[in-house]
Amino acid sequence: MNDNRIEQLLIHANQQLHxxxxxxxxxxxxxxxxxxxDIADAHALLAICLFHSKRLEAAKYEAGIALQLAPDSSFSHYAQGVILTAARQFTVAEDNLNQAIQLEPTNATYLLAKANLLTLSGKNKQVLPLLEQAIATEPELVDCYVALGEYYLERGDYKKAQTYATEAMHLDSDDQDAITLMGSIHLQLGNMDEAKDHALWALSHNAMAVKPLFLMSAIKAKQSIWLGLWWRFNSFMSKIGEAKQxxxxxxxYFFYRLGDQLFSDLEMSNAATICTITWLAFCVYSWMGPVIFHRSLVKELQSFSFDKHF
Amino acid sequence: MTYTIPDEPTPSTLAKLAVRPMWPLFALMFVNTGVSWLWFIANSFFQGSPYLKKEVAWIALGLAGSCLGVFAIATALSQGFIDESMIPYLLIILTVWKLGISYKIFVLQNNSFELFEYFQESVSNGAIPFIAMVIIFQQISLYQLLPSYIYLVLR
Incomplete structure (x- = not known):
């Protein structure tokens, strides 16, 4: 395969990922x-794709191969850094991202990845200067404005968040992340219709995109108490990791069985029945929650139409 | 030759027998632990799961823990450290242990199953073997067939 063909395939894969x-x-x-x-960039890009598919172990493996093949490649270090950030191995991830930035200081994407790592590792004070440095490095990169918008949104400064979201949409009106950010700001401001329209707008570009689907789910969760409860429970469970889950x-389950046995031994049959019914209700609710949620989302997407004034 | 990513399943010729991992988990709840764990292993083999060895290791740990648990209960009872009224409570701990191990295996198998589903066009319905197992094991009284020690480990 000649170099030109390899480059074409890499660009194609990158576009598919984008x-x-x-x-x-x-x-x-x-x-x-x-x-x-033996193409290091292909392994590194594959690692990033696998990371987006939540296949973390395979992503680590591919990033490792990329680094073995090209230890001086900024992209390989970036891929390794992003994946180790997701794996919560912050120290090694930071080393990799620092090396990527050192090798290619003009790449704002690497700076954004480091800003994300610093946010996750709780080093919040260093985040803002890094995001501002990213904008100064590549002022035309939409992701920089989205990252700054998200930074202010998380801190409750909706006015500044809106400024950056508007700027991002001005640069690329079809950028899904920018549209989703604007939707998220509207959600926080209580403009449910506007938030929904933005989520649908983003989804109209790619119905499989995670961020707009997450926004849409958050809107549905705010509209219904029971679904909202399930959504929060589910989000909490996803955050804490598999072992704690x-x-x-x-x-x-242990406390349910213990209560059931204890009440039966104490001949408190009513309490034992309540215990069993509560447990069953929890099982049914956690079983049906995702099904109902999914159906209501599909229904919403099928009746896709923008607000008159949108 | 296609490039293979390490977490991708390499389905065997029996791939059509693979079912969703929730069915072996249901077998734990409605049939017994022995059947459930055997089904988990078979299902992992049918899928060609890259986590087969890990799953077998978890099941081995589960079995070892259960044996130890039953042995500890039996010893404590024979030495007079506990009386018979305590046994149902201690058996809850044993059930929770088995459930924890099974849930861990379920999570592992579910990860590889999502990929298996992507590569495979159709997946078998696990409901039929599950119902068959429920019916069969309702007819068989394992308590009478197996020594009580093994019964407590596998129930």
Missing amino acids: HGDTYGAIDSLKQLLSYEP ILILISL
Whole structure:
């Protein structure tokens, strides 16, 4: 395979990833690596695609190969940094991102990745200067404005967040992240219709995109108490990680069985029945929650229409 | 030759027998632990899951823990450290242990199953073997067939 063809396939995979077609990008890269298994950039890009598909272990493996093949490649260090950030290995991730920035100081994407890492590791004071440095480095990059907008949104400064979201949409009116950011600001300001319209607008570009779907779900969760409760429970469970998740569910089951046995031994049959019914209700609710949520989302997307004044 | 990513399943010729991992988990709740864990292993093999060895290791740990638990209860009872009224409470701990191990295996298998589903065009319905197992094991009294020690480990 000649260099030109390799470059074309890499660009194609990158575009697929950018448009949210992660599976398509993975397939393209697998095709490329079947012929040319030693291209570091392909492994690094594959690692990022796998990370977007939540296949963290495989992503780590691919990023490792990329670094082995090209230890001086800024992109390989960036990929490794992003993946290790997701794996919560902040120290090594920071080292990798620092190396990527050192190798290519004019790449704002690397600065944004480091800003994300610093946010997650709680070093909040260093985030803003880094985001401002990213904008100064690449003033035409929409992601910089979106990142700054998200920074102010998280801190409750909706006015500044809106300024950056507007700027981002001014640069690229079709950028999904910018549209979603604007929708999220409207959601926080209580403008539900505007928030919904933005979520649908973003989804009209790619119905599989995670951020707008998340926004849409947050809107639905705010509109219904029961779905909202499930959404918060689900979000909480996703945040705490697998081990704690198992521990909480198993503890709930343990206390249910313990209560049931105890009440039966004390001949308090009514209390034992209440215990069983509560447990069953929890099971049904947590079982049905995602189904109802999914259906209401699909219904919303099928009846897709913008507000008259949008 | 296609490039293979390490977490991708390599389905065997029996891939059509693979079911959603929730069915072996249901088997734990409605049939018994022995059947559930065997089904988990078989399902992992059918899928060609890259986590097969990990899953077997978790099941081995589960079995070892259960054996130890039953042994500890039996010893404590024979030595007079506990009386018979305590047994149902201690058995809850044993059930919780088995459930925890099974849920961990379920999470592992679910990850590989999502990929398996992407590569495979159709997936078998696990409801039929599940119902068959429920009916069969309702007819068989394992308590009478197996020694009580093994029964407590596998129930």
